[in-house]
Amino acid sequence: MKILSIESSCDETSAAVVEDGRKVLSNIISSQIDIHTKFGGVVPEVASRKHIENISVVVKKALEESKCTFEDIDAIAVTYGPGLVGALLVGLQYAKGLAYSLNKPLIAVNHTEGHISANYIEHKELEPPFITLVVSGGNTFIAYVKDYGEYEILGQTRDDAAGEAFDKVARAIGLGYPGGPKVDKVSKEGNEDFIKFPKANFHDDKVLDFSFSGVKSAVLNYINNSKMKGETYKVEDIAASFQKSVVEVLVDNGIKACKNKKNYTIAVAGGVGCNSKLREVLKEKGEKSGIKVLFPSPVLCTDNAAMIGAAAYYQYMKIGATPLEVNATPNLKLGEIRY
Structure with missing residues (x-):
């Protein structure tokens, strides 16, 4: 199962293609560190605007690097919380649009669960x-x-x-x-x-x-x-x-x-x-x-979309697809599902 995953919870815009929750075919990350350094920290509004500029580019690069097309993708995964609400909304709305237009399942993932799932990629056993x-x-x-x-x-x-x-x-x-x-x-x-x-x-x-x-x-x-x-x-x-x-x-x-x-x-x-x-x-x-x-x-420790793809695979195996009505949840807790 090939999942195209998107991560935009803070100041990294990332897209990846992950196979069966463990094999990373691509993992593209566009960082905003240089932009936010002059402010001394992440500025939410600036982060959201940069996500809008970057998201189509990183998705295109993730598909190219994985040698996949949209037809090869089985599901679209995305972070829906926790994180900065504006930043989350950029990735979530983009993923919803893809899932709807391609008629693919949407899998909305908890960002923290993604971090834990990075270990499934690194340690296959x-x-x-x-x-x-x-x-x-x-x-x-x-x-x-x-x-x-x-x-x-x-x-x-x-x-x-x-x-x-x-x-x-x-x-x-x-x-x-x-x-x-x-x-x-x-x-x-x-x-x-x-x-x-x-x-x-x-x-x-x-x-x-x-x-x-x-x-x-x-x-x-x-x-x-x-x-x-x-x-x-x-x-x-x-x-x-x-x-x-x-x-x-x-x-x-x-x-x-x-x-x-x-x-x-x-x-x-x-x-x-x-x-x-x-x-x-x-x-x-x-x-x-x-x-x-x-x-x-x-x-894989820092924010990236590959970890979201890993978490999405196991979530999909247990509870299936996420309704398209799902909304960004900036204060989402680990193990909590809000949709």
């Missing part, structure tokens, strides 16, 4: 049940993947997502946008033990929630206090110390989730999954605990 750690700019949580499309949330952030904290700290120390990759890069030259930033601890191994507003505030307070006292500091040291604090909490809760569920496979999903420190520490601690740690390749 992976099947539920397993633990997933979803870490991105909009989400941070741990879930037990019971089956395709069936999830049990084990813990989630009570305030900022990890990626959001990375972006805010990067802005505070003058690194700019996008924060995650820039913090990761400069941290390699810093002393991660320069300052011990706080880590949220709920004092119960069964409570696997996160909180990153405290460590973010601690970084801001440290910078402000240093300026008031006329003290200098190295950006690299602050970045490395902050990153260590965040990564340790993510890894500790991930390992606890595997032990609590007695399931010794953890698959990481989301843009922060590109972070080199997270990959290093989770693999190291996972190996010590007998836990198999899986990461998608970096291109």
Whole structure:
């Protein structure tokens, strides 16, 4: 089954052709990072306008690279939430038009489920049940993947997502946008033990929630206090110390989730999954605990349409096509269906 999938939830316009949920025939991504960098973050209206400009181009390129025509495509998949409502609407309306005009099934997919499903592309042998750690700019949580499309949330952030904290700290120390990759890069030259930033601890191994507003505030307070006292500091040291604090909490809760569920496979999903420190520490601690740690390749960690095609295949196998009346749902939760 060949699925043409479209992703436009934030600032990447992407189209892909995926076969049977695991084989990527093409995955075209048009990024807007350069455009939004001068604003210090994603501007929703600008993102929507660029999606309108790019979407036909990426769909055409995805078909060309896969050596497919519309006649070869069995279904049209698209992200319908969560995300920026204007950006979502561009992809969703385009996909609806294709599905209607070509008389093909429409499959509306949860963006977060797409991130988890990227692991099915990268690791062909992976099947539920397993633990997933979803870490991105909009989400941070741990879930037990019971089956395709069936999830049990084990813990989630009570305030900022990890990626959001990375972006805010990067802005505070003058690194700019996008924060995650820039913090990761400069941290390699810093002393991660320069300052011990706080880590949220709920004092119960069964409570696997996160909180990153405290460590973010601690970084801001440290910078402000240093300026008031006329003290200098190295950006690299602050970045490395902050990153260590965040990564340790993510890894500790991930390992606890595997032990609590007695399931010794953890698959990481989301843009922060590109972070080199997270990959290093989770693999190291996972190996010590007998836990198999899986990461998608970096291109599949960030927003892309191939992951949407993977999620769409298993969704279609379980519940069939989506009604064309489906609307964009910016606050869609994992495992939730709103149509």
